Amino acid sequence: MLGNGLLKGLTETARNFFGSYVDKDRLTTIQYPEERAPRIEASRNFPFLVYDGTDPQAGLRCVSCLICEKECPPKCIFIEKSTDKKPDAVGKPQFYPTRFNIDVSVCMSCQICVEVCPFDAIKMDNDFEASATGRFSDLLWTKERLAKSNEYYHHIHPTEAADVDAVLAAARAKAAAPRPPAPSAPGGAPEK
Amino acid sequence: MHAIFFILAALTITGASAAMCLRNLIHCVLALTLGFVGLALLYLFLGAQFVSFTQILVYVGAVAILAVFAIMMTRSAGPHPQPALSSFWITGCITALATFAVLAWAIIHSNIITPTPAQPAVSTNQIGDALMHSFALPLEIMGLLLTAALIGAVIIAMPQNRSSK
Amino acid sequence: MTHLPLSQTIDQVFVLSKAAIMGHIPAPFQPIASAILSVAPVLVVFPLLFAITTVLERKGLGRMQNRYGPNRVGPFGFSQPIADGIKSLTKEDVIPRTADQVVHFLAPLLLVLAAFLAYAVLPIGRNMVIANLSAGVLFFFAIGSMVELAVFMAGWSSRSKYSLLGAMRAVAQMISYEIPLVLSTIVVIMATGTLSTVAIVDAQARYIGILPHWYVFTPWGFCGFILFMIAATAESNRSPFDLPEGESEIIAGYYIEYSGFKFALFFLGEYLGMFATSGLAITLFLGGWSAPLSSLTWIPSYLWFLLKLLAFIAAFIWVRGTFPRLRMDQLMAFAWKFMLPMTLLNIFDAAVWHLMPHNILRWLVCIALLAIPCLLLNLNLKQRKQLQIRTYRFAD
Structure with a gap:
């Protein structure tokens, strides 16, 4: 019939209109400050630094190798390497960053820093409540702001964090195990 | 007033x-x-x-x-830099003055210069009546002219598929 | 002073109070005081209605899309217009460097001025009209045509390709739909024999039994009303004819380069135009301030007008929440290939109605005269439409 589609559309919107007053399940929106949607595991926005143990600064996994700083495409990471070594979470002396700043106004959330980090020290966060009132000072995140515990990491990315922990544990077990005897030079090449 | x-x-x-x-x-x-x-x-x-x-x-x-x-x-x-006076300004002035002179002469010598005390209020109905009765033929001619113009416009705007094959 | 019954006193309360105030004003100032007293309520009531409409529209659209809509500011979000007003007043008024300053400044003022002028001829209640002009309907359309100029000024002076595109679309659309808009009112003018809006309402404020003598309850009146409303929707750039503004393509059309209060003025002008055309539709087809049943005449006339206007606003919001935007060629084809023939046919139909004897045959002939060509036109338009399933060559 003529105008059938128009009427069908009008009834649909009318049904939505009245239905949304009767049936609360129709309303798909979440009233944000009061209620929050669960964070999506696969989402990411800005990097954070993982620490083990209880002390956010001493427990940082970062050894200040500067790879992420060099790889960062928009150059938003600034690291100042320490001159001395301090024991890390497992007690091994390591270099540590005296300053570790990320300018989140520049960061493009590409995750390359995470990909290149050999120590699983930097990971992507998905905390979206990052608004700030200071345009310059509040958007330059320092080491203190960036440090977040491994438990937090487990909380936001459970699968990924479990994998990372497994890999780290394997590496530590390997390091702790007695070193196997060095294999002899292959092919019996003459040694000078 | x-x-x-x-x-x-x-x-x-x-x-x-x-x-x-x-x-x-x-x-x-x-x-x-x-x-x-x-x-x-x-x-x-x-x-x-x-x-x-x-x-x-x-x-x-x-x-x-x-x-x-x-x-x-x-x-x-955009703005086009042009001289304030075109090259025909003398001709233009003469034409304008001549038109003004003719109109002024016509107005001065006409006998409608004294305003009639009680002007008849011309209502929309009267205009419609006049158009439909005493001026029906001019109105129809105007209509015909406009229809012709409309058809012409449609013909110009039509896609010229047939001629361009 | 004669003593009126209570219902009539309430009905005429504004007229009487104006007369009472006028009695205290010295004679030399009476003309200007009378003008101010007539105009000021319009300047207050309709912008207030605009403010209420913005929040109702947002809430209504939200509900149609299963959302809450604004619910933060004040109780149930009804103080939202105040927040919006403060925001638009305090925002920076950005003028593009290349813009034509004077024209850019004048365009929103002209738009709002034209929108307000249109209310001069709308009878809001019994004896409540600012100016009872003998060519009132013509005045309304003359003022409405000034809106096009304002829109063009806004689009051109901004020196932005989006605003120019929006202005071109808007002007083309408004010119195209102005013809069916004007032609669809001709039937009412034919029936009443006058261009005065007050006389048109008076002609409809009669009752046959208990039913009102509104023009919408005749075949030509109904058809004219539908055509008028479609054209009015297009004239006021409302969805589904909102492609001059097309948020998804040309962002806001002709007022993209406006910010702050000028932007708010454009919004105000648009909504005032919508209310004014709705008011004209009520005046022409729905009996203006007259009650829908003879037993309901005790309710004041201005309340009836307001109720009808609110019903129109609700319908506008409903339509906006439902239909998708038309394409430019569909819009033009609809105006010239469907609306224009139907309005011309409707005028013919009205003439047939007046010449035929008053019996049931008149109804049948007049309905058939409109329905059959309408169906044929639709079939014809449908056949031309070559719908095809879109195929993707590279993506699967």
């Missing part, structure tokens, strides 16, 4: 002369529109409602828009 007339006359003349003097063509059209509106208000002042509203409807609503479209489609609307 005289004050209103002089304000409206000043408005109309300002619009018309600005349309002549401004350098940007779009500004000229807008100034001309101001002149049209001033003229319409003058009609209203004289008690001719129908003519006044038709003036706005036709001149402001259609002619000004048409002029604006024509300007925009034919040339870029």
Whole structure:
């Protein structure tokens, strides 16, 4: 019939209109400050630094190798390497960053820093409540702001964090195990 | 009453002369529109409602828009540096003066210069009656002319698939 | 002073109070005081209605899309317009460097001025009209045509390609739909024989039995009303004819380069235009301030007008929440190939109605005269439409 589609559309919107007053399940929106949607595991926005143990600064996994700083495409990471070594979470002396700043106004959330980090020290966060009132000072995140515990990491990315922990544990077990005897030079090449 | 007339006359003349003097063509059209509106208000002042509203409807609503479209489609609307006086300014002045002289002569020598004390209020009904009865033939001729123009426009706008094969 | 019954006193309360105030004003100032007293309520009531409409529209659209809509500011979000007003007043008024300053400044003022002028001829209640012009309907359309100029000024002076595109679309659309808009009112003018809006309402404020004598209850009146409303929707740039503004393509059309209060003025002008055309539709087809049943005449006339206007606003919001935007060629084809023939046919139909004797045959002939060509036109338009399933060559 003529105008059938128009009427069908009008009834649909009318049904939505009245239905949304009767049936609360129709309303798909979440009233944000009061209620929050669960964070999506696969989402990411800005990097954070993982620490083990209880002390956010001493427990940082970062050894200040500067790879992420060099790889960062928009150059938003600034690291100042320490001159001395301090024991890390497992007690091994390591270099540590005296300053570790990320300018989140520049960061493009590409995750390359995470990909290149050999120590699983930097990971992507998905905390979206990052608004700030200071345009310059509040958007330059320092080491203190960036440090977040491994438990937090487990909380936001459970699968990924479990994998990372497994890999780290394997590496530590390997390091702790007695070193196997060095294999002899292959092919019996003459040694000078 | 005289004050209103002089304000409206000043408005109309300002619009018309600005349309002549401004350098940007779009500004000229807008100034001309101001002149049209001033003229319409003058009609209203004289008690001719129908003519006044038709003036706005036709001149402001259609002619000004048409002029604006024509300007925009034919040339870029940016300011074009032109001399303030065109090369024909002497001819133009003479023509304008001659027209003014003829009109002034006609007005001065006409016998309608004394205003009739009680002007008959021409209602919209009377205009309609006049158009439909005593001026039916001119109206029909106008209609025919406009229909011809419309058909011509449609023919020009039709896609020329057949001729271009 | 004669003593009126209570219902009539309430009905005429504004007229009477104006007369009472006028009695205290010295004679030399009476014309200007009368003008101010007539105009000021319009300047207050309709912008207030605009403010209420913005929040109702947002809430209504939200509900149609299963959302809450604004619910933060004040109780149930009804103070939202105040927040919006403060925001638009305090925002920076940005003028593009290349813009034509004067024209850019004048465009929103002209738009709002034209929108307000249109209310001069709308009879809001019994004896409540600012100016009872003998060519009132013509005045309304003359003022409406000034809106096009304002829109063009806004689009051109901004020196932005989006605003120019929006202005071109808007002007083309408004000119195209102005013809069916004007032609669809001709039937009412034919029936009443006058261009005065007050006389048109008076002609409809009669009752046959208990039913009102509104023009919408005749074949030509109904058809004219539908055509008028479609054209009015297009004239006021409302969805589904909102492609001059097309948020998804040309962002806001002709007022993209406006910010702050000028932007708010454009919004105000648009909504005032919508209310004014709705008011004209009520005046022409729905009996203006007259009650829908003879037993309901005790309710004041201005309340009836307001109720009808609110019903129109609700319908506008409903339509906006439902239909998708038309394409430019569909819009033009609809105006010239469907609306224009139907309005011309409707005028013919009205003439047939007046010439035929008053019996049931008149109804049948007049309905058939409209329905059959309408169906044929639709079939014809449908056949031309070559719908095809979109195929993707590279993506699967």
